[in-house]
Amino acid sequence: MSNPHLLLIDGMALLFRSFYATALRNNFMFNSKGVPTNGVQGYIKHLLTAVEKFDPTHVAVCWDMGSKTFRNEMYDGYKANRQAPPVEMIPQFDLAKTVTDSFGIMSIGLAGYEADDCIGTISNQYKEQAKITVLTGDRDLLQIIDDRISVLIMQKGIGNYQHHTKSSYFEEFKLHPKQLIDVKALMGDTSDGYPGVKGIGEKTAFKLIQDHKDIEGLLANIQTLSPSLQKKINNDIEMLHLSRQLASIECNVPISIDFNDTAWSISQSTSMDICDEFELKTVRNHLLKTKWFEEKDIFASRL
Numbered sequence: 034m035s036n037p038h039l040l041l042i043d044g045m046a047l048l049f050r051s052f053y054a055t056a057l058r059n060n061f062m063f064n065s066k067g068v069p070t071n072g073v074q075g076y077i078k079h080l081l082t083a084v085e086k087f088d089p090t091h092v093a094v095c096w097d098m099g100s101k102t103f104r105n106e107m108y109d110g111y112k113a114n115r116q117a118p119p120v121e122m123i124p125q126f127d128l129a130k131t132v133t134d135s136f137g138i139m140s141i142g143l144a145g146y147e148a149d150d151c152i153g154t155i156s157n158q159y160k161e162q163a164k165i166t167v168l169t170g171d172r173d174l175l176q177i178i179d180d181r182i183s184v185l186i187m188q189k190g191i192g193n194y195q196h197h198t199k200s201s202y203f204e205e206f207k208l209h210p211k212q213l214i215d216v217k218a219l220m221g222d223t224s225d226g227y228p229g230v231k232g233i234g235e236k237t238a239f240k241l242i243q244d245h246k247d248i249e250g251l252l253a254n255i256q257t258l259s260p261s262l263q264k265k266i267n268n269d270i271e272m273l274h275l276s277r278q279l280a281s282i283e284c285n286v287p288i289s290i291d292f293n294d295t296a297w298s299i300s301q302s303t304s305m306d307i308c309d310e311f312e313l314k315t316v317r318n319h320l321l322k323t324k325w326f327e328e329k330d331i332f333a334s335r336l
Contacts, residue, residue, distance in 0.1 A: 036090075036164070037090050037091060037162060037163035037164070037292075038087075038088070038089040038090050038091065038163060038164045038165075038166065039089060039090075039091040039092070039093070039155075039159060039163045039164070039165050039166070039292075039295060040083060040084060040087060040089035040091070040092045040093075040166050040167075040168060040297075041093055041094075041095060041152050041155060041156060041165060041166070041167045041168070042080060042083070042092070042093070042094045042095065042167075042168045042169075043095060043148050043149070043152060043167070043168065043169035043170065043171060043174070044076070044094040044095060044096045044129065044130075044133070044140070044148060045096060045097050045148055046148075046169045046170035046171055046187070047075075047076045047079045047080065047168070047170070047187070048072050048073070048075075048076045048125065048126070048129050049072070049122075049170075050075070050079070050170055050187060051071070051072045051073075051074070051075025051076045051078070051079060052071060052072030052075070052119075052121075052122050052125065054075055055071040055072075055075065056071065056072075056119065056121065056122075061121045062074060062315070064311070064312035065312060068124050068125075068128065069121040069122075069124065069125060070125070070128070070311070070312065070313060071121075071125075072122060072125040072129065073125050073128050073129045073132055073311075073313070074313050074314075074315040074316050075191075075315075076129055077132060077136075077313065077316045077319075078191055078315065078316060078319050079168075079187070079191055080092075080094070080138075081316075081319060081320065081323060082191050082192045082319075083168050083185070083192075083194075084297060085323055085324055085325075086192060087166055087185075089166065089297055090163075090296065090297060091163065091292065091295040091296050091297055092138055092139075092295060092297045093138065093139040093140075093141055093155065093290070093295045094133050094138055094139070094140050094141065095140075095141045095142060095148040095149075095151040095152045095155070096130065096140060096141070096142035096148050096151075097142065097147050097148050098142040098143060098144045098145075098146070099144055099145075100112070101145070102145050102146055102147055102150075103145050103146065103283075104147075104279055107275065107278060107279060108227060108275060108279060110226045110227065111225060111226050111227060111279060112225055112226050113226050114223075114226045115224075115226075128311070131311075132307065132311055132313070135307045135310070135311075136299070136304065136307060137298065137299075137303075138297075139290065139294055139295050141155065141288065141290060143286055143287070143288050146283060146286050149169075149171060149173055149174055149282050150282055150283040150284070150286045151286055151288060152167055152169070152174060152177070152282075153174075153177045153282040153283065153284035153286075154283070154284050154285060154286040154288060155288070155290065156177055156179075156182050156284075157177075157284045157285075158289070159292060160179060160180075160181040160182055161181070162292065163181075163292070164181055165181055165182040165183070166182075166183050166184075166185060167182065167183070167184045167185065168185045168187070168194075169184065169185070169186065169187070170186065170187045172186060173213075173217075173222075173280070173282065174282065175197055175202060175210055175213055176210050176211055176213040176214050176280075176281075176282055177210065177282055177284065178197060178198065178199050178202055178210035179199060179210070180199055183196060183197060183198045183199075184196075184197045185197075206239065207243050208239070208242060208243060212242050212246070212247065213280075214277060214280050214281050215242045215247050215248050215251075215277065216235075216238045216239055216242050217229065217238075217276065217277075217280035218230075218248055218273055218274070218276045218277035218280055219233045219237070219238035219241060219242070219248075219273065219276075220233055220234055220235050220237075220238035221276055222276075222279075222280065225279065227272075227275070227276045227279045227280075228269075228272060228276070229269075229272065229273065229276045230265055230266055230269040230272065230273050230276075231265065231268070231269055232265045233262075233265060233266075237262075241262075248273065248274075248277060251266075252266075255267075299325055301325065301326060304320055304325075305317065305320070308320065
């Protein structure tokens with residue numbers, strides 16, 4: 034196949050964004066069995082919109098597999114500040130994966146690792162074979178950007194993205210994507226529950242890494258910093274190194290896939306059957322407006 038293009042999707046990011054977009058209005062879209070479907074329907078709409086817009090030859094979705102990962106073993110406070118999902122969200126985790134499988138889209142996940150780790154690993158495994166585009170709401174994934182890997186950060190509404198490439202990232206931040214790890218080591222991440230160095234915020238963290246390239250360069254020249262910064266870093270040196278580990282996406286997760294199994298295809302009849310089976314009226318209405326239903330022939334696999 035010429036010019037293969039793999040779209041890797043952060044399933045949890047799309048599902049949570051979709052759930053809260055309608056949950057604020059208590060619009061949970063219960064089906065006839067009493068199961069809420071608002072998150073799932075929005076997730077599928079996000080997915081289909083991205084596929085139609087970027088026209089990948091291959092698609093896969095990566096999932097978190099439980100709330101505990103190897104990072105919790107490293108640091109008890111990792112994501113400990115996150116609240117349990119609403120009761121209307123809980124049944125939609127399994128439903129989202131079931132619907133994904135029914136559409137013939139590969140789901141990828143491994144207990145003990147986050148979706149980010151699986152995305153980083155698959156991206157590294159196949160970046161020489163295919164162009165890789167990652168769709169997520171998580172800016173942590175910007176660190177995996179490479180010559181053949183770009184990242185789409187979802188914005189408000191469906192179909193709106195910030196498209197980050199290696200060159201655009203450097204132009205905006207004056208850093209290479211991997212240097213984001215060292216920035217987060219300094220500033221921490223309140224949403225993930227690790228503090229970095231107390232008293233160092235985002236602006237200072239970016240400036241320090243722009244000036245010193247990495248943590249090693251910073252520590253080697255710590256005497257050139259203000260006494261206040263020196264004290265902050267020296268007081269939190271252990272947490273600095275730990276935060277750096279927590280911020281790093283693991284790109285060597287023990288998973289492997291058959292690339293051919295991620296080939297994208299959709300049929301009019303099968304997709305309508307899925308919408309009927311799972312009572313996804315919003316997805317059905319969306320599909321009918323897509324290019325796949327405007328064409329006379331059923332969209333065929335490009336294998």
